[in-house]
Amino acid sequence: METRPPATLFCSTDMRMASATDKFNLAQSMVLLIDHNQQSLEVLSSIFHGYGVKEQIKCGSTDDAMRIVQKRNVDLTLVDCSMPGMDGGDFIRWLRHETPAPLRFMPVIMLTGHAAESKVNNSLNCGASFIVTKPLTPAVLLQRILWLGADEREFVESDTYVGPDRRVRNLGPPMAIAGRRAGDLSAHVGDARDVNMNQSDIDMMMMPKRISL
Amino acid sequence: MTEARQFKFQSSLARKLEVPGGRSVGEADRLAREGLETHRLAVMQTVDATLVQLVGLCAEMPADAGKSVYTLASRVIDLVAYFDTGPLHEAAYSLCELSDRMLAADSWQWPSVLVHVQAMKLILTDGCRRSRMSDMLLDCLKELSGKHWEVPDKVGVSQGQR
Numbered sequence: 347m348e349t350r351p352p353a354t355l356f357c358s359t360d361m362r363m364a365s366a367t368d369k370f371n372l373a374q375s376m377v378l379l380i381d382h383n384q385q386s387l388e389v390l391s392s393i394f395h396g397y398g399v400k401e402q403i404k405c406g407s408t409d410d411a412m413r414i415v416q417k418r419n420v421d422l423t424l425v426d427c428s429m430p431g432m433d434g435g436d437f438i439r440w441l442r443h444e445t446p447a448p449l450r451f452m453p454v455i456m457l458t459g460h461a462a463e464s465k466v467n468n469s470l471n472c473g474a475s476f477i478v479t480k481p482l483t484p485a486v487l488l489q490r491i492l493w494l495g496a497d498e499r500e501f502v503e504s505d506t507y508v509g510p511d512r513r514v515r516n517l518g519p520p521m522a523i524a525g526r527r528a529g530d531l532s533a534h535v536g537d538a539r540d541v542n543m544n545q546s547d548i549d550m551m552m553m554p555k556r557i558s559l
Numbered sequence: 560m561t562e563a564r565q566f567k568f569q570s571s572l573a574r575k576l577e578v579p580g581g582r583s584v585g586e587a588d589r590l591a592r593e594g595l596e597t598h599r600l601a602v603m604q605t606v607d608a609t610l611v612q613l614v615g616l617c618a619e620m621p622a623d624a625g626k627s628v629y630t631l632a633s634r635v636i637d638l639v640a641y642f643d644t645g646p647l648h649e650a651a652y653s654l655c656e657l658s659d660r661m662l663a664a665d666s667w668q669w670p671s672v673l674v675h676v677q678a679m680k681l682i683l684t685d686g687c688r689r690s691r692m693s694d695m696l697l698d699c700l701k702e703l704s705g706k707h708w709e710v711p712d713k714v715g716v717s718q719g720q721r
Contacts, residue, residue, distance in 0.1 A: 421571045
């Protein structure tokens with residue numbers, strides 16, 4: 347009979363919202379932050395220092411970011427949607443379509459302040475792992491990162507779209523996010539909290555029995 | 560057209576998150592917020608300077624300045640996004656929305672922009688607190704934006720002054 351260890355470490359099979367006492371480790375992760383606004387970049391960097399990220403690459407343009415992701419082993423990228431030149435959506439599309447595996451599978455969070463009408467469609471189908479809208483708090487951003495770490499979605503590659511499966515119908519949306527469809531689950535469904543049933547218990551439930559009426 | 564391929568993939572982020580050690584969610588949040596606070600003063604000064612630039616544009620009303628207005632309002636959103644500046648963020652967002660649509664419709668109205676900028680200045684001066692005044696200002700901005708889209712050609716100042 348299998349039992350789960352105490353829930354003190356946020357692990358990839360655990361899709362619930364992390365509580366304040368749950369532990370995670372970003373100390374060994376390399377994070378790439380892309381924002382054309384230097385001050386925003388510094389603010390974001392301070393937040394990631396708080397998360398315990400030691401290796402951060404701050405990047406003011408997507409052109410520089412394209413070079414960096416091909417040279418360094420980046421584990422997570424955050425990119426602002428409204429970058430001058432190649433915007434955040436185009437950068438992610440390039441990453442997903444034009445780079446080799448496993449680089450193309452890298453989790454990428456796109457941050458949006460105001461999404462101009464012209465850029466909305468571009469952003470939706472670019473292949474971002476998550477689109478986070480501002481304003482946001484460090485706590486919300488951290489929950490999104492942990493959710494990505496525990497991401498159960500399959501990766502999809504097709505002619506028109508490369509990126510994580512956009513459908514979360516069977517997983518439920520991340521905690522604190524309303525589902526897009528009426529049928530979406532209200533909360534994320536993770537692993538069972540209780541002890542698993544053993545095979546004989548399951549057999550007993552499934553086994554047809556003769557009953558006398 | 561080829562068929563879509565679907566497969567599971569565990570990222571390096573997922574693997575590294577599971578490495579023993581690290582810190583708790585609560586501790587990380589506290590440290591991140593502490594780090595954030597060290598930027599508050601400088602950010603608010605930048606926002607103030609950005610509003611001065613917007614006031615300047617409203618006074619001069621240069622042609623083809625619509626994109627600049629949108630960019631400056633976006634800058635405010637980007638900067639205040641991490642701080643608890645609810646009404647200021649909403650007002651800046653409203654200005655972004657308004658200028659984006661005015662640009663798309665080729666119907667630029669400086670008075671609408673000026674009202675937004677003045678509202679943002681008032682909210683900033685009031686410490687970005689949510690108050691009756693901020694609620695009233697935001698209601699006015701919403702009404703102003705709504706009216707603009709109901710009768711875009713009748714409220715307008717001359718076209719081509721963007």
